[in-house]
Amino acid sequence: MSVSHPAPNPSIVYSFPTPDALVDPLATFILKAQKEAIDKKGKFTVALSGGSLPKMLRGLIGNKAVKWDLWHVFYADERVVPLDHPDSNHNLCKTALYDQEGVSIPEKHINTIKPDDPDFDFDAIDFTSPSEDDLETLADEYESKLIASFASKDSVRFPVFDLILLGIGEDGHTCSLFPGPDSAISEGAGWVAYVQNSPKPPPNRITLTYAVLNHAARIAFVATGPGKVDVLRTVLDKPEEGLPASRVRPAFPGQVWWFVDDAASVKVKHEKAEFRL
Numbered sequence: 001m002s003v004s005h006p007a008p009n010p011s012i013v014y015s016f017p018t019p020d021a022l023v024d025p026l027a028t029f030i031l032k033a034q035k036e037a038i039d040k041k042g043k044f045t046v047a048l049s050g051g052s053l054p055k056m057l058r059g060l061i062g063n064k065a066v067k068w069d070l071w072h073v074f075y076a077d078e079r080v081v082p083l084d085h086p087d088s089n090h091n092l093c094k095t096a097l098y099d100q101e102g103v104s105i106p107e108k109h110i111n112t113i114k115p116d117d118p119d120f121d122f123d124a125i126d127f128t129s130p131s132e133d134d135l136e137t138l139a140d141e142y143e144s145k146l147i148a149s150f151a152s153k154d155s156v157r158f159p160v161f162d163l164i165l166l167g168i169g170e171d172g173h174t175c176s177l178f179p180g181p182d183s184a185i186s187e188g189a190g191w192v193a194y195v196q197n198s199p200k201p202p203p204n205r206i207t208l209t210y211a212v213l214n215h216a217a218r219i220a221f222v223a224t225g226p227g228k229v230d231v232l233r234t235v236l237d238k239p240e241e242g243l244p245a246s247r248v249r250p251a252f253p254g255q256v257w258w259f260v261d262d263a264a265s266v267k268v269k270h271e272k273a274e275f276r277l
């Protein structure tokens with residue numbers, strides 16, 4: 001017997017005149033997601049990306065409505081480098097957000113890729129050339145952190161994030177899910193995968209899988225600037241081309257939103273909505 005799944009909701013695209021103009025609406029959107037999550041279950045689970053995303057969260061800084069103590073943060077992807085390395089997505093988020101005045105997410109709620117297992121010496125990894133065993137351990141241990149945070153008595157097949165904030169590369173990658181045939185990431189039922197030889201440096205990465213992204217309650221992509229113009233057109237108007245960002249389509253009632261600027265969306269034919277929550 002075949003089981004039919006409801007079709008994903010169409011993505012909602014908001015385009016703003018400048019990158020600065022999307023900062024406050026994005027903060028408002030995040031606060032709404034936070035409120036719904038906290039009203040329902042007393043915490044807010046969010047996955048953050050690196051790249052240009054962390055700085056776009058500046059509208060939250062100093063906003064008294066943010067319940068930092070109830071945030072539980074994971075990374076949509078992370079580069080396998082020391083946590084204080086300039087390429088680390090954690091380090092980017094720390095600099096742009098956690099270290100800012102008034103931002104008080106408890107340290108134990110920030111889930112880095114450094115394993116909790118005291119027998120695994122993260123700092124001893126050869127970061128210039130980590131072994132496949134190390135990468136596999138990091139992915140497995142990160143999955144364990146997700147299990148500890150999401151599995152309950154109604155134990156889950158996949159974590160359901162309240163919100164996942166994503167960026168998109170000019171090649172259509174999102175998280176560390178790059179274009180091209182990588183069946184391990186594409187088809188695997190796991191929650192976390194490792195990537196070697198990523199086309200964008202640094203080469204070794206840990207990423208949430210499509211399966212996790214597509215179980216989220218909300219996904220918000222943030223993309224600005226003329227460098228994203230062609231990829232945005234392809235992802236939004238030609239999803240059949242199957243670029244990684246187009247494959248992020250959580251099943252109903254999940255929903256994808258796009259916060260973009262006009263420079264990035266100028267060629268997009270997909271309907272643009274007026275921002276209102």
Ligand SMILES: O=C1O[C@H](COP(=O)(O)O)[C@@H](O)[C@H](O)[C@H]1O
Nearest residue numbers: 049050051052053167168169175
């Ligand atoms: O390598 C990565 O790239 C993407 C996109 O970055 P952006 O600077 O173009 O926004 C990012 O979302 C991801 O977290 C990162 O590891």
